[in-house]
Amino acid sequence: MTYEERLQHVSVLGAAGKMGSGILLLTAVEMADLSLKAGNKGKTFVLNAIDVSDEGLAGVMRYLKAQILKIAEKKVHALRAMYAEHHDLIDNDEIIARYIFDVMNVVRPTTRLEAAYDSNLVFEAIKEDSALKIRIFSQINQNNPKQPWFFTNTSSIPITVLDEGAGLGGRIIGFHFYNPPAVQKLVEVIRSKQTLDEVNDFALAYAKNLRKVVVPARDIAGFIGNGHFMRDILYAVDVIHKLMDMGMSITEAIYAVNKVTQEFLVRPMGIFQLIDYVGVDVCGFIMFVMNPFTKDEEIHSKLLDKLLGQGVKGGQYSDGSQKDGILKYEKGKIVAVYDPLKEMYIPVSEIQSLVDEKLGAMPAAPAWKSVVGNKAKDDILKPYFAQLRSATSAGAEIAREYVRKSNEIGWRLVANGVAFNDADVNTVLLTGFFHAYGPINEYLD
Amino acid sequence: MKKLRRKVYMVAGYNTISMGSGRKEFHPKKERPGLEDYIKEAGQGVLKLIGGAGNVDECVIGNFMASRFNRQANLAAFFPYIDEGLRYKPATRVEGACGSGGLALISGIKSILAETAEVVLAIGFEVQNTVKAIYCADFLAPAGWAANRKDGHAYFFPGQFSERAGAYFEKFGRETTRKAFARWYRNAIENARLCATAQEYHNTTKDLEAAAMVEPNPKAFLENLTALDCSKVSDGASAIAIMSEEGLKRCGIPVSDAIEVVGYGQVEEDITKPPPDKTALTTMKKAVSEALESAGITIAQVATAEVHDCFTVAGIMAVEALGLAASGKGPEFVLEGNTARDGKFPINTTGGLVGWGHPTGGTGVHMAVTLLEQLKGKAGASQVVIPVDRPYGLMANMGGDDKTLVAIVFKA
Incomplete structure (x- = not known):
């Protein structure tokens, strides 16, 4: 035929x-x-x-x-x-x-x-x-x-x-x-x-x-895209717990991690906005499907379970606009963060300055828009990451650890045989997730 | 052509904004004024300057394709909508594709010459942003021979002028010609930035010539032209009063405020035939030479011109049609800076079709309004020097691919 x-x-x-x-x-x-x-x-x-x-x-x-x-x-x-x-x-x-x-x-x-x-x-x-x-x-x-x-x-x-x-x-x-x-x-x-x-x-x-x-x-549950994305989510949840141990409220921690992953990792959206975009329920379901196939690793988030139990689902309306999820949106802008302990949204205005203070001084990050698709993006990213490398604030430390973790998730996908090579992992994140740079990189080395 | 049997003047010009992409206030999805609003604004703009509708004997309106852009015909009946004082007065609609505005002027001039009127209100307009560019191309295609449409480019007219550009490249060299296109574009935008009603008034591109030198992409658009080589899709109207001496007196306007129509050429070419020479605007050349001849002057006595640069390549060929440069030498003439606002022969001083905009049926009238302002020293920031020994302005308005031509010579 x-x-x-x-x-x-x-x-x-x-x-x-x-x-x-x-x-x-x-x-x-x-x-x-x-x-x-x-x-x-x-x-x-x-x-x-x-x-x-x-x-x-x-x-x-x-x-x-x-x-x-x-x-x-x-x-x-x-x-x-x-x-x-x-x-x-x-x-x-x-x-x-x-x-x-x-x-x-x-x-x-x-x-x-x-x-x-x-x-x-x-x-x-x-x-x-x-x-x-x-x-x-x-x-x-x-x-x-x-x-x-x-x-x-x-x-x-x-x-x-x-x-x-x-x-x-x-x-x-x-x-x-x-x-x-x-x-x-x-x-x-x-x-x-x-x-x-x-x-x-x-x-x-x-x-x-x-x-x-x-x-x-390769035929391993989650493949490359979700193989990275789900582990990225799990790491974000880990960071939230760490920040809470350091005295942040849960909404502050969610807001902080979302901000760091978007602005300081130069991504198109923060990790929690991305979860809302895909759907909290869809993410939870993908983890549920993947988990039985992943040995020595727990692909499961109690936080997502809790959110779903409280009806926090995200996803989109039929016209493509964003439904409220972990974050609340007005005309596409994040205006509030869901607090699963209080079961209510806390306005960003009540969190923002506190979080910024706790994150401390951050190097000026280039806007994702100015980097993605820019042929000379290395000329923008290299000096930025050099600044991030030497910055001493708590926020910079979180951002650096996040970049390293994303890098690790990436090379593990190759090491575990999910991806054929580093370039394939990076292509998936660059093309499928619109990242400005691949997770496997040497910006912080 | 003989000298005019009677003195004819133009005075009291008015342009609306040329609205469309490039203007900050333009948003394709937001509601915009309709054709009636443009006609009214331009018409009332003139009536205010000539003492009201009571002074008007006749009206003429030039428009190309409102029947498709706006689902509207019978356009002469919009005059009473401008002002009740125009109710029951004679009014005519004329059409000659993008030369409709020029035909409106000629129609008015003839009414004055025929002594059927002492004061004529002439308007030209087009409101084109009602559809996307790809459908706009459909609506403008009838400016050419309909039998050629099926085999033509999706963007029919740009396709025709892209072919002309290709022929010009082949005959006279591509590199210099493309550089001249880029210079033409730069001049157009720089002039438009000085005119608040121009569509490119808000243009902030730093290196205009570099932007215009980007290679054409035949897959996305045309083989030999880029989007910057083309005039844009525009909504706009222009109006002017055409008067005899008696008309000026009636309106209380001193002759010194008006420009005199000292000669014109009105020429038609066979729409069913391809151009005899793709590298020349032969009909425009004929119309211009008739206009100059009837005015009894040569191009050397003209201070400035408004030419029909629907595409940059048309601008270059117009330079040759005017007799400013020999065939194939238009690019050099432009690259030497002669047509820039500080050059020896400034052309399209408010941006022309590429810079000011091209509301197709309105363009001819807009040319006359610009020349009125320039020759009377009232062009504001756009003003160029009009040497006392060259007190003439020339316009050349074209309908279709060098088919319907109107050239008019004005004296300050």
Whole structure:
């Protein structure tokens, strides 16, 4: 089966979800572009958008329309060439409208899993629950005579567990998009013990056509992205306890660690804001999935459990704005910090100056925005970290330890065989997390 | 062309702000004034200076594509909206793509010459930020031959002038020409920074020529031009009064406040044909020579010009069409500093289309308003020196790819 034939019949499971809708969009565009190739006239391309929620599917169709419009406007020059033979399509707006129709026209929204029984390829972006995934993969596999391939978006479950559990014989690969898939360039590709070479080849070709940056990771729970992120969270929680031992209140400590990780580590957001962005519940769930697979290491946070028990969840509204979580937001700005002891938010204004005083004098950190994407960023980062290295304040000490810990988490991922090399770890953090520099670096040496 | 049979003047000019990207107050997603607001502001601006609507005999409005940008036609009927005193007065809408403003002026001049009017209120406008640039390209494409649209560039007009730039590069050399584009851009922005209504008034780029020298990216936009080589998408209106001597008297305006229309050229070229020479604006050249001839002067007697630089390459070719430089020598003429505000022949002293902005149907009228201000020494911070032995100003307004041309010579 050629690349094109493989993509003639595809299903996305969990298509109305945040990841699923993005995967649906990118795949629909890729399939429609194939269908519009001169040699493919008359061939059908079918993409089932499968989800349990009718309401969600209605929403995802609206999302598709809006996103395809944006994509079409960006590539109108190419579209004019693609529709050169359509003499009825003259203006850009006519061509764009037709393209939106042609992309939408490959998508079949449905709540029936049976639709996947005809697919050559199944993308899965459902709940991070290995038993559920195995059950659904088995069901499709047993009823689909085409020996379909399964592309799972799991960010934490070992692919081999799914492969063996569902009896897929290597017709599966981890294809982990970052959130949101339409925007994020990174994809982690993870082979199970048995993943067939042709599945891997297809995955790489597909990623290339989607203009994604591929980082291969070994099949160890959490892979590279969450392998770093979850341990980064656990370290942040450790630091909170340390700061509390030194006399800070819990909200002061959360605020301090968030501030240090954002400003003084030159990251796009602080660690607790990132947890809120991903969802406190999602982070907790990823840890729960990873923990059984990590020997000699406890991937589990009592603090996250406690927060979740109190209904502190974070995540985003459907328009992409941030829900309140560990931090409270107004127009994207952090205005308060949740106190799990008092079960209420404490305004930042009551914490800020106290924390700044306790952190002490800090070297002036460059703004993340001015560094990320800057070709000469070493010229900014090196002198900054040199200052940080010699600064004597408590805050500088926390920042230095944090940089070293992130570094350690990074090289351990390589040492433990999760990542193939240092560069892959750094690429994941640079591309998938928009860090301004990779965790494996020599800035403090 | 013969000398004008009657004296014609222009006076009381008014420009709205040229609104669009680049202006601090512009936000594409925020609500903005509609076309009626622009027409009203510009019209009332003139009426205030000429003693009110009662003094007006006729009205003319130039606009290119309100039918698509604003879903509005029948534009002459906006005159009574400007002022009730214009109700029941004759009014005409004219269209010649980006030359619509110039046609409005010519229409007014002819009414004065025909003695059907002593005072004409002429307005030109376009309100284009109603759609994204990619759809704006659709709306502006009919300035060219519709049969060519299907095979044309997504950005149809920029595509046509990119082809012209490519032809010019090939014939006369790329490096010097691109440097001249960059200088043209710099002059445009530096002039715009001196004019509060200009779209680039707030531009703070330090090294303008370096910014303009960035290589074009054909994948993202055009083969031979960058975004900085192009005039922007603009909302704006300009208005001016066209009068006979009797009209000036009626309005109580001394002749010394007005500029005289001493010659004009109005020329059309076949829209269905490609340009005879991609490296020259042959129709503009014809219109300019007719205008100078009817004025009985040569270009050497002109102090300043407003030319239709919808693209930097059009600016360079306009320099040649005016007769300031020989074919292929426009770039050097510009690079020598001659067209800068302190040069021997300042061009587009408030920024032109690249710097002031290009509300397409309004541009011709804006040119006349700028020349009125310059020739009367009322251009404020934008003022250039008008030598006493060269008391003339020239405008060349173009519709489409060198198809509809209006050139007018004014005397201080």
